[in-house]
Amino acid sequence: MSTSGSSLQKTKFQKKRLTQDQVRVLEASFNAGKKLEPELKFQLARQLGVPPRQIAIWYQNKRARWKNQSMELDYSALQLRLEVTLADNKQLERQVENLRVELQRAQDAAVFSNRAPAHVPVPQPYYDGGAGRWGNGEALELEELYACLLLGTNKGSNYGQSLEDRDFVWL
Numbered sequence: 001m002s003t004s005g006s007s008l009q010k011t012k013f014q015k016k017r018l019t020q021d022q023v024r025v026l027e028a029s030f031n032a033g034k035k036l037e038p039e040l041k042f043q044l045a046r047q048l049g050v051p052p053r054q055i056a057i058w059y060q061n062k063r064a065r066w067k068n069q070s071m072e073l074d075y076s077a078l079q080l081r082l083e084v085t086l087a088d089n090k091q092l093e094r095q096v097e098n099l100r101v102e103l104q105r106a107q108d109a110a111v112f113s114n115r116a117p118a119h120v121p122v123p124q125p126y127y128d129g130g131a132g133r134w135g136n137g138e139a140l141e142l143e144e145l146y147a148c149l150l151l152g153t154n155k156g157s158n159y160g161q162s163l164e165d166r167d168f169v170w171l
Contacts, residue, residue, distance in 0.1 A: 018048075
């Protein structure tokens, strides 16, 4: 009895392979609509001569393959966008580095031009004898004197002024 029972199960669950023509009809139907409505399932089953369950399983498998293909395409598109963005980012980083170098050069040049031009300047101080007075007669602190010597100003006190507000006298 076990041999006859197993042979019945094999014939009961055996399904027919779809022909190329049947697959073409199912493909056309799937391309028209990804969702299988019950009406359409029975209509296709009658038209193709296969059980409705086989139509439903074919649609389910086709949707799974279609979804995987869509995800692969989306992944490829995202990967391409990522590569382009990374290349743009690398280019922008190089530009930022070039601008930093350029800025540093400009700052170095500005500092150099304010401190020591190509010809060595001789500051023209206005010193009032041994009274320790500078410029307009104000008494200067040691820190201000040092700043005046470094900057070579012709005014008494530039302490706290920006470089643009200071008067420089270079010979």
